[in-house]
Amino acid sequence: MEERFLHLEEQRVQLEQRRLELEREHEIRMFGIFAQMLGILKQGSGASTGPATTMSCQGFDLAPGNPRQARISQGLEQMFPVFSGLSNNPGIKHFQGSPYLSTRGNDIKFKHTITEEFSAAFLVDQYDEDKNPNGIINFGISENKLCFDLLSKRLNQNDMHHIEPPLLQYSDWRGHLFLREEVARFLTYYCKATIPLKPENVTLFNGCSSVFSALATILCDPGEALMIPTPFYGGISTHIYRYGNVQLVFVHLDSKITETNTRPFQLTVEKLEMAWQAARSEGVKVKGLILINPQNPLGDIYSQGELLEYLEFAKRHELHVILDELYMLSVFDESVPFHSVLSMNRLPDPQRTHVMWGTSKDFGISGIRFGALYTENRDVSSALASLCYFHGICGIIQYQIAQLLRDHDWINQVYLPTNRSRIKAAHTYITDELKTLGIPFLNRNSGLYIWIDLRRYLLTGTFEEEILLCRRFLDNKLLVACGKDFQCFEPGWFRLVFTEKIHRLQLGMQRFREVLEQQAQELHGKISVPRQLVEQEVQADSTEETGFVPGQQGPMNDSKIRDLIGLLQQQMGSSAWLQKSSLE
Numbered sequence: 128m129e130e131r132f133l134h135l136e137e138q139r140v141q142l143e144q145r146r147l148e149l150e151r152e153h154e155i156r157m158f159g160i161f162a163q164m165l166g167i168l169k170q171g172s173g174a175s176t177g178p179a180t181t182m183s184c185q186g187f188d189l190a191p192g193n194p195r196q197a198r199i200s201q202g203l204e205q206m207f208p209v210f211s212g213l214s215n216n217p218g219i220k221h222f223q224g225s226p227y228l229s230t231r232g233n234d235i236k237f238k239h240t241i242t243e244e245f246s247a248a249f250l251v252d253q254y255d256e257d258k259n260p261n262g263i264i265n266f267g268i269s270e271n272k273l274c275f276d277l278l279s280k281r282l283n284q285n286d287m288h289h290i291e292p293p294l295l296q297y298s299d300w301r302g303h304l305f306l307r308e309e310v311a312r313f314l315t316y317y318c319k320a321t322i323p324l325k326p327e328n329v330t331l332f333n334g335c336s337s338v339f340s341a342l343a344t345i346l347c348d349p350g351e352a353l354m355i356p357t358p359f360y361g362g363i364s365t366h367i368y369r370y371g372n373v374q375l376v377f378v379h380l381d382s383k384i385t386e387t388n389t390r391p392f393q394l395t396v397e398k399l400e401m402a403w404q405a406a407r408s409e410g411v412k413v414k415g416l417i418l419i420n421p422q423n424p425l426g427d428i429y430s431q432g433e434l435l436e437y438l439e440f441a442k443r444h445e446l447h448v449i450l451d452e453l454y455m456l457s458v459f460d461e462s463v464p465f466h467s468v469l470s471m472n473r474l475p476d477p478q479r480t481h482v483m484w485g486t487s488k489d490f491g492i493s494g495i496r497f498g499a500l501y502t503e504n505r506d507v508s509s510a511l512a513s514l515c516y517f518h519g520i521c522g523i524i525q526y527q528i529a530q531l532l533r534d535h536d537w538i539n540q541v542y543l544p545t546n547r548s549r550i551k552a553a554h555t556y557i558t559d560e561l562k563t564l565g566i567p568f569l570n571r572n573s574g575l576y577i578w579i580d581l582r583r584y585l586l587t588g589t590f591e592e593e594i595l596l597c598r599r600f601l602d603n604k605l606l607v608a609c610g611k612d613f614q615c616f617e618p619g620w621f622r623l624v625f626t627e628k629i630h631r632l633q634l635g636m637q638r639f640r641e642v643l644e645q646q647a648q649e650l651h652g653k654i655s656v657p658r659q660l661v662e663q664e665v666q667a668d669s670t671e672e673t674g675f676v677p678g679q680q681g682p683m684n685d686s687k688i689r690d691l692i693g694l695l696q697q698q699m700g701s702s703a704w705l706q707k708s709s710l711e
């Protein structure tokens with residue numbers, strides 16, 4: 128009886144905690160909506176509210192538009208888009224977190240990004256043709272599912288099955304020498320390095336997420352920062368924060384084309400300089416710059432000239448540069464050149480340049496967990512070696528990866544050409560669909576995803592609305608990642624991952640269309656959108672680059688409030704918390 132009682136009590140505590148979490152999530156969404164209403168009312172009375180007021184970003188958020196007057200926010204509630212933690216916010220002060228955890232433990236437990244929250248829903252209800260045909264289709268998590276046949280065949284060949292004592296025992300924490308040698312050869316060849324890269328400069332980890340985590344921890348002290356252009360793969364925020372307590376300084380890029388911004392979301396040295404100056408004037412210590420090339424989520428590939436400029440900028444300010452080249456072999460148009468930093472004859476600051484690559488994306492084997500860092504800096508690699516202790520890769524897997532990377536014939540003649548043509552076909556399918564729907568997108572030739580513009584499906588153009596639309600996709604069994612999770616400064620951008628089998632793509636697009644139709648109807652009917660807005664939406668024709676429409680100006684304040692009331696009703700209607708509460 129005692130055991131049974133304890134068991135029931137444990138269940139009750141868990142239930143109570145989950146209920147608190149849900150309640151808080153609901154509360155924060157409602158809070159967001161009310162804050163906006165307040166903002167509008169204030170505007171009406173002459174006070175101004177900028178976009179950063181309604182929803183600020185994670186880390187050090189330098190007010191865009193006027194970076195010199197940087198607004199730097201570090202409050203916990205501003206750290207993660209889905210705030211659910213220990214907050215200074217008076218409205219939610221009563222929440223104490225778990226009594227079993229430290230402050231840090233609570234911080235880690237309760238802070239989640241939107242993608243993490245939505246991905247958790249996806250993982251328990253994944254679509255499967257036979258077992259779960261009504262499950263969720265993944266357009267959100269960046270994975271390549273197109274070459275499983277080739278990989279499973281290659282990984283099942285006889286040369287992969289090998290076991291010897293060293294593979295079953297402790298080894299050099301940086302990774303077995305045989306694999307570090309293979310990685311050095313592989314990177315020399317595929318990154319077109321002018322001189323052979325050295326195995327002693329290679330450190331191996333269980334994935335590039337761990338590389339970020341370890342590198343941030345050894346390059347920065349708690350509270351110090353790394354700079355990163357937005358939008359970017361949002362996982363980096365958590366990777367560098369959870370262990371190292373390292374923050375990000377955002378270099379906000381926007382979609383407007385101007386004289387200096389010749390393509391949407393273009394990174395320039397001027398923007399880097401402004402963000403750096405702004406951070407410095409606020410007393411933030413910036414230790415490095417993170418660059419993703421090919422970029423996730425934009426798909427941009429930096430030219431050699433651009434790369435050199437960014438590296439020179441970093442050298443001027445003694446910043447480390449962390450280059451994430453995880454998608455380097457996922458450029459699917461061969462006429463588009465990719466330049467690895469490792470191919471440069473002369474690096475401006477080799478001791479502060481660190482390059483990472485892994486097999487998750489280019490080989491579509493994210494479950495294997497393999498990532499590598501290349502750095503010439505001895506101090507950095509020996510500090511990393513100590514952290515590798517926690518991030519090691521199983522010996523047998525190291526052996527198999529070495530066999531895979533060694534097989535240039537198979538990679539060049541079978542894998543890469545097939546992978547490229549399959550990605551290209553999937554990209555053509557998705558872009559044709561988007562064109563039919565009149566949805567603007569960035570037409571790039573790299574990556575497993577496409578960056579699309581759904582701003583016209585948001586009435587008031589806020590992040591709250593963006594998240595609600597994302598939730599609506601999920602309710603219609605489609606996982607899509609929203610711009611907020613990439614710290615995009617403009618609400619309304621989304622990333623679609625398209626490297627899925629064709630029938631899944633088709634079903635996913637069908638669900639996608641349904642949600643947009645519902646959304647358009649609601650914009651048109653329920654909350655009185657000007658008719659012309661919906662018509663524009665249907666007529667939009669963005670065949671090549673994004674067909675950018677000017678930013679939506681909200682109508683009158685009272686109609687904005689009416690729209691927010693609509694949102695409020697939607698939130699109340701779809702709130703998992705309310706359902707849960709009424710059940711209880």
Ligand SMILES: Cc1ncc(COP(=O)(O)O)c(C=O)c1O
Binds near residue numbers: 337419487497
């Ligand atoms: C740009 C980028 N870097 C790093 C990672 C982490 O990859 P992994 O830990 O699987 O190697 C991802 C995953 O989505 C990514 O998109």
